[in-house]
Amino acid sequence: MAGTPDLIIRGGMVVTGGAVVEADVVVQDGVIAGVGRPGTAPAAREVVDASGKHVIPGAIDAHFHFKTFSLHDDTLESAIRSAAHGGITTVVGFIRGREGMTARQTVDHFKAEGEKAVVDFAFHLNLGPHDDFAAHIADGLERGITSFKMFMAYARRGFMLDDGLLYRAMRGVAAAGGLAMVHAENGSIIDRLEDEFAEAGRRSPVDFSHTRPAFAEVEAIRRAIQLAEAAGCPLYVVHVSTAGGCAAVAEARARGLPITGETCPQYLTLDDGAMARFGSLAKIAPPLRAVADRHALWQGLTRGDLSTVGSDHSPYRRTAKEASADIFEVPFGAPGTETLLPVLYSEGVLRRGLSPAWLARVISENPARVFGLYPRKGIIAPGADADLVILDPSVRWTVRAADLHSVSDYTLFEGMALLGRPVDSWVRGQRVLRGGEFIAEPGQGRYVACAAPGAPAPA
Amino acid sequence: MAGTPDLIIRGGMVVTGGAVVEADVVVQDGVIAGVGRPGTAPAAREVVDASGKHVIPGAIDAHFHFKTFSLHDDTLESAIRSAAHGGITTVVGFIRGREGMTARQTVDHFKAEGEKAVVDFAFHLNLGPHDDFAAHIADGLERGITSFKMFMAYARRGFMLDDGLLYRAMRGVAAAGGLAMVHAENGSIIDRLEDEFAEAGRRSPVDFSHTRPAFAEVEAIRRAIQLAEAAGCPLYVVHVSTAGGCAAVAEARARGLPITGETCPQYLTLDDGAMARFGSLAKIAPPLRAVADRHALWQGLTRGDLSTVGSDHSPYRRTAKEASADIFEVPFGAPGTETLLPVLYSEGVLRRGLSPAWLARVISENPARVFGLYPRKGIIAPGADADLVILDPSVRWTVRAADLHSVSDYTLFEGMALLGRPVDSWVRGQRVLRGGEFIAEPGQGRYVACAAPGAPAPA
């Protein structure tokens, strides 16, 4: 080796490619210098023993919200801090500007807001119904954004694109070589049902679920796929929550279409029974679904019908979530970035026996591939960023909001007993977690420009 | 590193995991010691410069015939020698015993026959209609064979299992945790058509194709899948040659069944037009198909509907192939192991622009996974066997039987202008090819016991 390495992670069960091998990982100058047989690596400035632990490429939370002028109570900085506590080494967050801002200004604004970020961050750009699509897409590309988010719901909040705008935006994204992301729920059906429920005085958390029926998601996903196909545009369906939605994505993929589906830990581990327990805190969209949907999502995620898992971190303080007795007045969303990796590791790898290679694929390799960060991130291989996480399968712990770091002071996973935990992590070779302790320096995270989006590596 | 490495391959475009990275590969004691950034590896006993070249894990030819008491003109040793010249580092060949031999005796016999092998070898065991399935499967497992081959055709040659036997054998293989392999053509339809053609005096090479219609393959594949599903048995369909067969495999996989499909270079690059050119030399089964089938197979292989490529090396001397003017008297098969990797590299990577990671997957990782050799083989990662091939994209050459090394003194790829070529290779760190020159020592290949079969890593 040329010079003494900065770091060697020794003897871990390292996910490299699709395999898990016992190996040493050597880091120098912020990148992975090599992967070698245990014991073969030279002396290094720092040596970390990972024997008996899993080593995966840095986890990426590609479904990540924070306050962008309105909505949400975490700032980019506080949200990233929470993510980093949970083993995330890169987030890809949604941004939208204030009225009148160009997309370039919006990106610059939030890049600046991430100055104190503790891990790396990239952005998706929201396209709203009144935005100049062409200008936004061009600005985005210039600033390293290649994924553009559209809403098929929330007309009353001013987010929804009608189908004609959606199709127009997709054509623009396709022409630019970008990726369209959709929140796929039929907003019109939901709004009319909400009216009916509200008029009938049915305004409780349990009522909420019934205003967003499963078929309204399935229909929207099928529609988005048809529009994307017509537009020739790669499509990423965020937070698939239903068996039918998963099937729609699977069918499209089987036809060879460039469609990628994402789900979230809350849809994998909770169901609509939680509405009674958490009340308005559990108001998220899509809503928590039936138990059968949960099973279908796990199957889809292991078969490769769904490719990624994001947190949909949408942080509000408990006070904001509980301010109104009318569920329709409650803001949407719940925190989740800090629990994303732990929940997946516990429930997928340690409880269901899925391979750590599977975990690395859905939480790191696939997000990296899909959002144009691969092979800079998403892989443990020479030359890649030294974004690394060590997971200790022997830890047992219970999720408590009090122990988490979002300003959002509750969690839907409250009380969940988890196996295993991320204990050490690095971003470009810089420490984030050490022995479970958070030791990151503010500002060590950097804005990352995304390259052209790619396809996930199926299961 | 502990001690000076035996070998460093410097600066190649290395396929590791699903990515292609510029890296050094370090080898010691026959295994891969590490993969590192270019220039970071220490001094070594031997250094090979691979800059500008592709480095992939050793290629595996898992569809490989040689003389087993009858049929074929290559011995195991000569066939392996030919394979090794073409960059193959492991073959998995088909064996069957003479009447009266136990499977254990058969395996031992052929292990012994491979004493002078220049690269590694493993076996599939044929199950014939008169074999004691339970005993053969038990013997096979004991000796490291986990894949069992059955024929759905060739009743008149004594190979065909009727459906009842096929189902019985599959149940046995399933119970043992093995993998069923089928030659899927409807033998009964073929035999009756052959009778009709023979009676009508239609005995030319072109007639031959019409006695084995595409639907006879498609039907057999669909039937094999249904039987395997009923038996709960993983299934490997060898040499898929038709669009319909590929679709049948794809549908089964989409239903979640553990079905793996293989195709061969001859079906990817030749079509039934070649019958006129090559005459009886091109009598293979399944026969060469229509141009549209070729396209469908490429699509299937890139989408992951088909997972592997084998050669179906079935070596006869030209004299044997041309002894009779009656095509039905001509033995089946053509050589191919030596051209397998070069043709795939040229036509897939260099002409169609598929990733070298794709090549590694279909020719190395997937065969290794499916036949229980992974991650010992099929991957460039610390601890794996140092089976490595360097491919030089800058070479241009023309296939000539005269330059090949099977005793089969012709090739269906005669005259094909290829781009790129394997130039260096190692099996467990021992040299096979050096700068395009064959320098392997007889006996450096070893018999490899297969572990439990696995699933391929789709595209």
Place this chain on the structure above:
Amino acid sequence: MAGTPDLIIRGGMVVTGGAVVEADVVVQDGVIAGVGRPGTAPAAREVVDASGKHVIPGAIDAHFHFKTFSLHDDTLESAIRSAAHGGITTVVGFIRGREGMTARQTVDHFKAEGEKAVVDFAFHLNLGPHDDFAAHIADGLERGITSFKMFMAYARRGFMLDDGLLYRAMRGVAAAGGLAMVHAENGSIIDRLEDEFAEAGRRSPVDFSHTRPAFAEVEAIRRAIQLAEAAGCPLYVVHVSTAGGCAAVAEARARGLPITGETCPQYLTLDDGAMARFGSLAKIAPPLRAVADRHALWQGLTRGDLSTVGSDHSPYRRTAKEASADIFEVPFGAPGTETLLPVLYSEGVLRRGLSPAWLARVISENPARVFGLYPRKGIIAPGADADLVILDPSVRWTVRAADLHSVSDYTLFEGMALLGRPVDSWVRGQRVLRGGEFIAEPGQGRYVACAAPGAPAPA
């Protein structure tokens, strides 16, 4: 027989049930008294010789527009007169009230307007976005309307129901035991494309087709089916014009859903090539499609994927259609009720060799079944209304607008050479056509109340 019959139609090739038999049809008191072997019927007041001709149950045009306060230039009376000239014996027309009218008032208004009708008529009721669905549906049912029409396009003309309203209306229709009808095109996509074209100055008839792409119909049909399935509502898709739309209906039917598809003669015989010939006269929606769509529609109609054929008679004077050079200013629609039966008979039975039983099914039995008129209409059987048409296969003629009777003074079938023609017809035993001559008395047509909708009888 009890008393001398009023009429005997002798010796025709009579469609009764699914068969065509040579028979006499006996009529008394406005209903069919019997069907007997040729020559067995008793003397009658009138005897018509139908030997060598086809006799089918009265044709029903169930897709029929006329002026309802605005739009269209035919009145109910003039439109029915045109229909009757073409062999139609019952029309089911679309009605909508003026603002402020209850549905009951609307029905009564148009019943009165049909006082001079020459053949029978029934109604579908339009549900607009501002209508009180519950009241309209209740009123409709009370007045004998069981089919309710919704638009998925034409937001700017105030017709379009958003998905939430559509779903709400479907739930209402389902609860009432009615049938939902949809014009299925994605209006939002069309409106946005129209904007783009208009802004770009692309305002010619050929441009028009491109603003209503095939996928916008296919998507809307798939969406309507999903909403109807969720609402538990039987669904009738009017004027399916694309291969993809036909496939969507076929798939839904194969899943057992109560979905019925209709197409029109213009989609079966014309294609987008006609835009150049007819210019703005051919502005209809959905637009004329590709030649491949035509073929697919014929296949769907003979296989039973589509069940009915209606005219979509939308009568405007040539002056109205040609008033503007801007295609987007031109009103939608073309006349067609008078050519409906002749075109189907010529192109389906006489040119394509489909059975007259097929013709009777798609033009009479199926509309009667679907809209609750069966077995009062739609069948030649004792007790059914004596609605009868004699078709003479030996006539050859050419369609000329000058010979037709709508106030719409042009036809898209201008110049089409047809084989065969309706020559005699009766509604409830009263003459409409005699020897090709129109001899109906004003007022002999009656308003017909529809019963509960049923399923078509597939091919």
Place this chain on the structure above:
Amino acid sequence: MAGTPDLIIRGGMVVTGGAVVEADVVVQDGVIAGVGRPGTAPAAREVVDASGKHVIPGAIDAHFHFKTFSLHDDTLESAIRSAAHGGITTVVGFIRGREGMTARQTVDHFKAEGEKAVVDFAFHLNLGPHDDFAAHIADGLERGITSFKMFMAYARRGFMLDDGLLYRAMRGVAAAGGLAMVHAENGSIIDRLEDEFAEAGRRSPVDFSHTRPAFAEVEAIRRAIQLAEAAGCPLYVVHVSTAGGCAAVAEARARGLPITGETCPQYLTLDDGAMARFGSLAKIAPPLRAVADRHALWQGLTRGDLSTVGSDHSPYRRTAKEASADIFEVPFGAPGTETLLPVLYSEGVLRRGLSPAWLARVISENPARVFGLYPRKGIIAPGADADLVILDPSVRWTVRAADLHSVSDYTLFEGMALLGRPVDSWVRGQRVLRGGEFIAEPGQGRYVACAAPGAPAPA
């Protein structure tokens, strides 16, 4: 009418076409002279009051076995007599010759054997593995046989055609414009399983079912469809007994293939639980299936996936069925022609509320269409044979073998309480049943030549 009619059936609920209308049916000279409104028919030699009863076209049992040199204990004459007691007016029975007989001789032999038949009869011709297909098909056509039966099982009884022969026979049938019928079970799988069970001493009636698993039927049906598609041959799948088989037929039909499926009352009303009750008497093939299969068959039969119901009357005396304690020694089959119509009427129309038009379709119209007897039989329309059945819905009775008329002295429907019953019937105007009493004259039945096969009229 020309002359006084022979018979008028007054005021019944007559199935004519797809509708049920109150009508008089007039018969003269053995054919239907007319269908008229109640009360309109003239005086006649005989008048039968059918008010409150259903009148359907004569029922056809198109799956009908009798002794053909070997097997079965009914002669053609005794089997027909039993059928006629149950309201059947035409049977289509399976014939095969003795070794050395031409098909022409075989047909002539059995025509002669039907000299005393009480209702009409037609034949299907069996094609065995050693038959000269071309000669048999030509002979059959010449004698009025257009449907040819092949077995995919029973190799050991000498009936099974291997796939090559099956494909050859289908090509011959296709070229002749005929219809291929298959008994679709995978005989090879069944034989091998039977061996395994027999060797293990598992030879009880319950064991029998497990030697003929559902997948062995499904696979064979799928295979037969593929072969028929390749041969371009219309296919009739007899006695579909499984949900999967029904789905296979439905899929093929949805693809537009000319495939017709039949089931039998025993599969619609009994399940494998009956093996314990009836023991070896219930040994039929395919065997009785699971309850879920029953439900699927009813669904398939009402949706039109299956088109016909035959009895598979396979009459043995109880002594023959109970001669051996080894279930594998017991002959296959059970009687059923006499209960066919009563069971369908009771369970389909009166208990499940299906339309009498449905009953007429599956038991009369569709068999007539498919086997080339339509519109001579299978319809109540002028000119059709006066084959008529009056069904009285008010009768309640219990099936007792003692009351039936096959020489087979037991029934699988023993003790079943049925609603309704055929009470009057005629074949070509001649009486068979009168008020539930059998009064047919021997010899009044005639051999009927079949014309070209047609497609069924789906639900």
